[in-house]
Amino acid sequence: MIKHISHIGIAVKDLSAGITFYENLGLKLEGTEEVPSQKVKVAFFPCGDTRIELLCPTSDDSPIAKFIEKKGEGIQHIAFAVDDLPLALKEANELGINLIDKEPRPGAHHSDIAFLHPKSSLGVLIEFCQEHKED
């Protein structure tokens, strides 16, 4: 059910410092987007089939603000691209994996996303991401 790694989410305190760092490594900024459902501003860098996504909190009660407070900056989640998100969630549930999101919710890039619980996935916060064609 998994096609490829859609993106790697990296929590940063300062979005423009993060953008400068990855631009200096030679990646090209594709754009930035605010995702109100997660209280983050996101910057995207395509890298093959995958994107690096820098996640910067827009509010102190953002899940990313809490992550940085507890663990510091760094890799926050890995997102796998799937064709059929509701089916992927159903299959994960049947495998006994705890789901943070039982239903898909809107993510960046016209996508629907859902998270699996890291306690069920060896400590890694895994996202399933179904990308839709842009309007």
Ligand code: ZN
């Ligand atoms: Zn993500």
